[in-house]
Structure formats: C-alpha cells, structure tokens
Amino acid sequence: MPSLRRRVTVWYAVALGATVLVFGTALYVERRQSSVREIDQRLFIEADFARRWLNESYRVYAGQVIRGGEGRELEQAIAANFEGVRDFLVVSDRRGDYLYLNEPTRRLNFAAVEALTALLTPPPAATDSGTIVDPVEGNLRFLRMPIADAGPEVGAVLVAARTSDVSFGPEDLLRSMLLIGPVILLGSIAVGYFLAGRALAPLRAMRDELEAITDGRSLHRRLAVPMSGDEFARLAVTVNATIARLERSFASLRRFTADASHELKTPLMVLRAGVERALTQPGIPAESLEGLDQSLDHLNQMSELVDNLLMLARADEGRATLAVEPCDLRALVADTGETAEMLGEAAGVRVTVDVPPDPVMLPVDASRIRQLLLNLVTNAVKYTPNGGEVGLALADLGHELVITVRDTGVGIAAGDLPHIFDRFYRADPARSRAGDRPGTGLGLAITKWIAEAHGGEIAVQSRPGRGTAFTVRLPRPPGPA
Numbered sequence: 233m234p235s236l237r238r239r240v241t242v243w244y245a246v247a248l249g250a251t252v253l254v255f256g257t258a259l260y261v262e263r264r265q266s267s268v269r270e271i272d273q274r275l276f277i278e279a280d281f282a283r284r285w286l287n288e289s290y291r292v293y294a295g296q297v298i299r300g301g302e303g304r305e306l307e308q309a310i311a312a313n314f315e316g317v318r319d320f321l322v323v324s325d326r327r328g329d330y331l332y333l334n335e336p337t338r339r340l341n342f343a344a345v346e347a348l349t350a351l352l353t354p355p356p357a358a359t360d361s362g363t364i365v366d367p368v369e370g371n372l373r374f375l376r377m378p379i380a381d382a383g384p385e386v387g388a389v390l391v392a393a394r395t396s397d398v399s400f401g402p403e404d405l406l407r408s409m410l411l412i413g414p415v416i417l418l419g420s421i422a423v424g425y426f427l428a429g430r431a432l433a434p435l436r437a438m439r440d441e442l443e444a445i446t447d448g449r450s451l452h453r454r455l456a457v458p459m460s461g462d463e464f465a466r467l468a469v470t471v472n473a474t475i476a477r478l479e480r481s482f483a484s485l486r487r488f489t490a491d492a493s494h495e496l497k498t499p500l501m502v503l504r505a506g507v508e509r510a511l512t513q514p515g516i517p518a519e520s521l522e523g524l525d526q527s528l529d530h531l532n533q534m535s536e537l538v539d540n541l542l543m544l545a546r547a548d549e550g551r552a553t554l555a556v557e558p559c560d561l562r563a564l565v566a567d568t569g570e571t572a573e574m575l576g577e578a579a580g581v582r583v584t585v586d587v588p589p590d591p592v593m594l595p596v597d598a599s600r601i602r603q604l605l606l607n608l609v610t611n612a613v614k615y616t617p618n619g620g621e622v623g624l625a626l627a628d629l630g631h632e633l634v635i636t637v638r639d640t641g642v643g644i645a646a647g648d649l650p651h652i653f654d655r656f657y658r659a660d661p662a663r664s665r666a667g668d669r670p671g672t673g674l675g676l677a678i679t680k681w682i683a684e685a686h687g688g689e690i691a692v693q694s695r696p697g698r699g700t701a702f703t704v705r706l707p708r709p710p711g712p713a
C-alpha cells in the first residue's frame with residue numbers, strides 16, 4: 233500500500249517539476265527574445281557605422297576612384313576598417329553583387345556565404361532584419377541596410393551574427409537548467425519526503441496508539457492529544473470521544489451478558505434437576521421419556537452456553553480468576569484422551585494419545601486446562617467423519633509445553649481460519665448449526681482465552697478435506713523445576 237507520505241512526496245514532486253518546467257520555459261523564451269533584441273541592436277550599430285564610413289570615404293576618395301577607375305585605395309581603406317568588425321559583414325554594389333566580405337565572413341562555409349550574399353540581390357529598399365538557418369552555422373540573424381549616398385558603386389551593407397553569439401544566450405541557459413534542474417528537483421524531493429514524514433509523524437503515533445487501544449481489552453485508554461491544537465489534535469479529541477462511546481456500549485453489553493447469564497443459571501439448574509428427577513420416575517410412557525431426554529439435552533446445551541457466556545463476560549471485566557496450582561499435565565491430557573476415546577468410539581473415529589512417560593508438572597488452573605483440552609478434542613471428533621483419526625499429544629520442550637490436537641476431518645476453509653477464535657463464529661453454519669454438529673461458536677473463543685490467561689498461545693493449521701491441527705503452547709515459568 234503506498235503510504236500517504238510517499239503520495240504527498242510524489243504530488244509535491246509533480247507540482248515542483250511543473251513549476252520548474254513552466255518557469256524554465258518562460259525564462260528560456262524571454263532569454264531568446266532578448267538575445268535577438270541584443271543582436272539586432274549590435275547589428276544596427278555595425279551596419280550604421282559601415283554606412284556612415286562608406287559615405288564619408290566616398291567623399292574623401294571619390295575623385296581618386298573616378299580618376300583611377302579601380303578604387304584601390306578605397307578598397308584598402310574598406311578592408312582596413314571593416315576587417316575589425318567582429319560580425320559577418322558584406323558590402324554589395326547596386327546590382328547586388330558583393331564588393332567586399334570581411335574576414336569572419338570569408339571563413340564561413342560556402343553555402344552560408346551564398347545565402348548571406350543572396351539576401352542583397354536585389355539590394356534592399358529599406359533597412360530590415362531576419363533570421364536564416366544554415367545547417368552548419370546554425371541560426372544566423374542578419375540586418376541589411378541600403379546605402380544611397382556612398383557613390384554610384386556601393387548599393388547596400390549586410391551584417392549578420394550567430395544567434396548563439398550573445399553572452400549567456402538561450403542555449404547556455406538551457407544547458408544550465410538541464411544541469412541544475414534535476415539536482416534541485418532531487419534535492420527538493422528529498423526535503424519534501426523528510427518534511428512529509430515530520431508532518432505525518434503525529435498521525436503515525438496516533439495509529440500505533442489506536443492499534444494498542446482497539447485490541448479489545450484496552451478501551452479504557454485514550455489517545456494523547458497533541459498540544460499543537462491543529463487538525464491532529466482535533467482528530468485525537470474526536471477519536472477519544474468515539475472510544476469513550478465504544479467503551480460505554482461494550483461495558484453495558486458485558487454487564488447485560490453477565491447479568492442475563494447469571495440470572496439464567498439458577499432457573500436452568502432447577503429445570504435440569506426437575507427433568508432429571510422426572511426421568512427417574514417409574515412407569516413413564518416411552519414417548520414422554522423420549523421428550524424428557526431431548527429436553528435434558530437442550531437444557532445441557534443451554535447451561536453450557538450460559539456458563540461459557542458468563543465466563544467470557546467475567547474474563548472481559550477482568551473478574552475471571554485462575555486457581556493456579558502445580559498440576560501434572562500428563563495426567564490431565566491422558567484423562568482427556570480417555571474421554572476422547574469414548575467420544576471417538578461413538579462417532580467411529582480412532583483416537584490416539586501420546587504423552588511423555590513421566591509426570592509433567594506445571595502451575596495451571598486444572599479445571600480450565602481440562603476445559604481447553606475437552607473443547608479441542610470434542611471439536612476434533614465432531615468435525616471428523618466416521619473412519620477418521622484424532623491424535624492428542626503432549627510434548628515437554630523444557631521452556632514450554634506443547635499440546636497438539638490433530639484430526640483427519642473436514643478441515644477449515646482459508647477464509648474462515650482467521651475468524652474461528654471469534655465469539656459466535658461458526659464456519660459453514662448452515663452445515664453445522666442445524667445438522668449433526670451442534671455448537672455455539674464460543675468453544676474456541678474460550679479455549680484461546682484460557683491459553684492466553686496462562687501466558688500461552690494457540691495456533692491452528694488446516695487444509696479443507698484433509699484435517700486440522702491445533703497447537704497450544706504453555707510457557708514454563710522460570711525457576712527451579
């Protein structure tokens with residue numbers, strides 16, 4: 233199950249990632265636009281400089297150009313002045329053929345030079361700028377400017393620059409973001425995970441406390457209400473109120489069960505004594521005898537149910553005490569084995585008993601342990617069909633004693649296994665309640681209580697159709713044997 237902490241962190245990371253992405257994209261777009269503006273300004277200054285210089289030099293050298301017809305000095309002067317321009321610079325004549333390429337332009341690849349000079353054919357009518365894409369040089373931003381006042385020869389000037397050629401251009405920004413972005417993101421996720429953990433810590437503490445409280449026996453306890461006065465504090469107050477209500481209704485339920493079973497006990501005893509007495513009367517007709525027999529059976533079942541209910545109610549209230557004294561468990565198990573053999577004989581089930589050769593002494597409440605053993609073996613016989621087997625065994629492991637009751641009976645479905653120790657739980661009730669396996673579903677709840685009241689535990693393993701094994705472990709208290 234994905235934890236809330238992880239979910240919060242993932243959402244945080246998604247939100248942060250989206251923010252970084254949007255912010256980065258905006259920054260990138262803005263940087264791109266401003267780098268174009270930056271380049272355009274530079275190109276304009278350079279083109280304007282070239283235009284003014286050509287104009288000026290035409291006035292100085294004009295006579296010479298016209299006289300010599302070659303313009304050598306002008307050419308040299310152009311070269312001397314324009315070689316230093318850092319961007320690409322092209323001067324063209326009035327037809328659009330280039331007159332001069334500065335040094336960076338001459339170093340460009342041929343296709344790029346072609347593309348740039350083509351921009352001057354025909355010469356532009358007005359100053360404008362744009363971008364061309366060259367597969368080798370990348371994006372080239374250009375600005376072309378007509379020159380009308382530099383003699384009959386010069387037509388226009390074009391300056392161009394790589395769009396990447398600005399200090400900290402968009403590409404630099406992108407590279408930095410790709411480099412730093414993941415680091416920032418990972419760092420923030422780690423911090424987010426840590427913070428989510430801290431924020432949810434009170435919730436975790438509350439859950440642990442609540443788990444300990446709702447095990448059924450600790451409903452008198454309450455959650456600690458955090459001093460913070462925040463949502464967690466309010467939650468704790470609400471949960472405490474709910475536990476208090478639960479505690480009250482559990483208490484009244486327990487009281488009712490205890491009172492009702494107590495009140496039922498005496499009339500049931502009187503009834504049973506009456507029926508037993510009636511059964512011993514001579515000359516009772518056969519039908520009446522049968523009816524009385526059945527009544528006695530039902531009365532016995534009811535007394536057992538009432539006894540069990542009373543015991544569990546007392547256990548819940550903490551009033552069920554154990555009369556603990558050293559007992560020989562081997563004798564207890566062997567006794568129960570005899571009863572089981574009798575039950576097995578009636579049901580066509582073979583019963584085997586396996587106990588150690590020597591007495592096994594343990595301080596226990598003998599009558600409770602007898603009840604535990606009887607519950608397990610009667611169940612084993614009850615849920616094992618004719619021809620099956622039931623084995624009762626006791627093993628002394630030194631630090632603990634292990635009682636095992638196994639059978640080759642109907643088994644318990646995996647879905648029922650976790651519930652069979654619950655009160656009134658009966659697997660497949662339709663099969664057993666009305667049929668030949670009467671019961672109340674309280675036996676195992678009591679068995680578990682007895683095992684735990686002795687500091688021990690009970691476990692079950694079962695395979696439907698193959699059989700069931702109950703294992704009770706009773707710890708041997710430390711001390712002299």
Ligand code: ADP
Nearest residue numbers: 611612615643652658659671672673674675676
């Ligand atoms: P019940 O009075 O119904 O026997 P228990 O508390 O003793 O009540 O047992 C609860 C349920 O556990 C029974 O209804 C039965 O379905 C199942 N169960 C107990 N022991 C065995 C067993 N040895 N084999 C198969 N099912 C069993």
